[in-house]
Amino acid sequence: MNNRLEILRQFVAEEPQDPFNHYALATELLKTDKIESRQIFEFLLENHPDYLPIYYHLGALYVELGENNLAEKTYLLGIELANKLRNDKTLKELKGAYQMFLDELED
Numbered sequence: 001m002n003n004r005l006e007i008l009r010q011f012v013a014e015e016p017q018d019p020f021n022h023y024a025l026a027t028e029l030l031k032t033d034k035i036e037s038r039q040i041f042e043f044l045l046e047n048h049p050d051y052l053p054i055y056y057h058l059g060a061l062y063v064e065l066g067e068n069n070l071a072e073k074t075y076l077l078g079i080e081l082a083n084k085l086r087n088d089k090t091l092k093e094l095k096g097a098y099q100m101f102l103d104e105l106e107d
Contacts, residue, residue, distance in 0.1 A: 019048040052081055052090055056097055063101055
């Protein structure tokens with residue numbers, strides 16, 4: 001296991017209530033263990049649904065894993081939340097990712 005993963009796991013152990021610690025670990029795991037990354041993102045979705053950054057990465061991970069229904073649902077939930085939070089930057093990113101997803105489905 002690389003040192004970065006060890007450090008991130010330690011952060012989660014020390015402050016498990018902080019969604020950023022889980023998010024950082026999940027994004028790092030995207031490089032080496034997509035299954036564990038998915039589990040952490042889904043944990044965040046269930047326990048911290050207002051943590052906006054998860055929607056982009058989890059949607060993309062679902063696409064990569066061929067889970068198109070879950071990808072679409074995740075992108076749409078993220079778009080809805082970004083609208084609600086008036087986070088224009090993330091809203092634009094999620095809409096762009098969702099449109100690319102739709103374009104891929106048409107091909």
